[in-house]
Amino acid sequence: MALLVPREGDVQLLTDLLGGGTLENWLLGLFHANITPSETDTAATYTAQEATFTSYARKTLTRSIGASTWNTPVSQAPSGSPAWSARSQVGHSQYGASPQTWVCGATGDTIYGYFIVGATSGKLICAEAFATPRTLASGDTLSIIPVFENA
Template sequence: MAFLVSREGDVRLLTELLSGGASEDWQLGLYNAAIVPAETDTAATYTAHEATFGGYARKTLTRSVSATTWNTPVLQAPSGAPAWSPRGQVAHAKYGAAPLSWSVGPAGDTVYGYFIVGATSGALILAEQFTDPRSLHSGDTLSITPVFEVA
């Protein structure tokens, strides 16, 4: 499933795009309830069901372009099988050189998806439900590679 940008995320992204000011960093979080993302969701939809496993903390996604943050945007074929867009090429940026990972401590959890919120505004930018929930147990590792594509 592709991520869904919420209405408040639409407004936040458009404001940053048009204002020309500094962009806020984002925080990547995980949620532990069977929530299907909807346009009308807010950050509270997900923070009320944020993951609780040992070793969990949100990951900061620094809003810059470098080898360790968002890679330089490129044009490429859309990701996914089947591809999410019928276009031959889409704008694509991946976060970092390696996936972001969480190592599960003594207490596990079941994770249904992820969400991204503004680090200072707290606005929900987007969310995605995994195809299948991930049951995490002590010693497991969950890794996510954030990718942003625009057609």
């Protein structure tokens, strides 16, 4: 399934882009319900179904450009197989050089996807369901490399 920016996220991203001032950090979370992301979703759609495995916590995505935060945006071929866009080049930025990783503690969970919310606004920025849910048991890891691309 493709990453979806819901209406709430569209408005928040435009506010950040055009409003100036300090950008809020984002929080990367996981959800454990079979949700198909929709344009009308809000943060509550996902926070009500947030992962519950032992040692789970949201990951902070700091809103800056640097080696350990969002990489310098570049123009490159779109990612994915098949690529999500027919354009030969899209704007691209990846969060850091290493994935965001969770290690499951004693109690497991089945994870269906991830979401990103504003750390202070609480607004849903985006969500994506995995093609196949991931069942986590004690000691299992789940890693995500956040990437934003736009065309």
